[in-house]
Amino acid sequence: MKIQKIAVLGAGLLGASIMQAAKARGVASQCVAWSRSAETRDFCRQTSYCDAVFETPQEAVAGADIVVACVPVDKIVPLLETCVPAIKQGALITDVGSVKAAICAEADRVLPPELCFVGSHPMAGSELNGIAAARSDLLDGHLCFVADDERSRRTGAGTRACAFWEKLGMRTRLVCPKEHDAIVAHVSHLPHSVAVALSAALASKPLGWRECGAGGLRDTTRVSAGNPKVWRSILEENRSEILPALELFLARIESLRNALRDENSEQLLEILSAASAWRLPLSMQ
Numbered sequence: 001m002k003i004q005k006i007a008v009l010g011a012g013l014l015g016a017s018i019m020q021a022a023k024a025r026g027v028a029s030q031c032v033a034w035s036r037s038a039e040t041r042d043f044c045r046q047t048s049y050c051d052a053v054f055e056t057p058q059e060a061v062a063g064a065d066i067v068v069a070c071v072p073v074d075k076i077v078p079l080l081e082t083c084v085p086a087i088k089q090g091a092l093i094t095d096v097g098s099v100k101a102a103i104c105a106e107a108d109r110v111l112p113p114e115l116c117f118v119g120s121h122p123m124a125g126s127e128l129n130g131i132a133a134a135r136s137d138l139l140d141g142h143l144c145f146v147a148d149d150e151r152s153r154r155t156g157a158g159t160r161a162c163a164f165w166e167k168l169g170m171r172t173r174l175v176c177p178k179e180h181d182a183i184v185a186h187v188s189h190l191p192h193s194v195a196v197a198l199s200a201a202l203a204s205k206p207l208g209w210r211e212c213g214a215g216g217l218r219d220t221t222r223v224s225a226g227n228p229k230v231w232r233s234i235l236e237e238n239r240s241e242i243l244p245a246l247e248l249f250l251a252r253i254e255s256l257r258n259a260l261r262d263e264n265s266e267q268l269l270e271i272l273s274a275a276s277a278w279r280l281p282l283s284m285q
Helices: 013-024 038-045 057-061 073-086 101-110 150-155 157-167 177-202 207-212 215-225 228-237 239-261 265-283
Strands: 003-009 028-034 052-054 066-069 092-095 116-118 120-122 143-147 171-175
Touching (some): 028 057, 038 052, 052 057, 066 073, 073 092, 092 157, 101 150, 101 177, 120 157, 143 177, 171 177, 177 228, 177 239, 228 239
Parallel strands (some): 003 028, 003 066, 066 092, 092 116, 143 171
Antiparallel strands (some): 120 143
């Protein structure tokens, strides 16, 4: 059955892309939004994919079949808690936060047990920020994690959320929230942290050096241009999983440095070969 109304709370890059995808694919009859920023609300009013913009999140969620919270990870559950009285019975409530264990645990503490909430994390994005960077194809073919926990199984929210994200063009994977956080700490949060450290290191060098880099520099530092406040929240919320990931990376950097320092050509080749073998399949996708 076609979804009548999707309410997006936070019409930034992901929120606006969800609305665009829903309209482009005929997933919903109506897409509405709320944003804390008056500028973003004004931008929404000028678009063809947002049918209504509201001054409060409570107004936005009223009567919605699906509510998607697209705000920083530490703001998701507090925002949803304020909306509970306005949420339609049986509505599917989800989010796009890149940390799941803390969000799901907090949701269990403060949201009514009958609320059909499930944590989601669409693995799609851009180093560009804000509604102006949104695209209808941003989600196409990417993976979306959906939390597989007691609440999502009891309410059926997990199955419903998977169906929703698949309608938007994504692949889905049900996963335990803690396992999700361990996975993304290594495949998403660690790469971002490495890119940030690399960019910060290069920032101490003459500015003109930046213009001398080629594709490799752009590829390896691209994600470090992401919104610093958003990423601060992500790193702090997933600290317990990111710290071991950083230790693993530091150990590999130490091995590389030792091979160079000791002029151990065989060890250096072994490190380079192992890295190349792991990365090459990604180039085939």
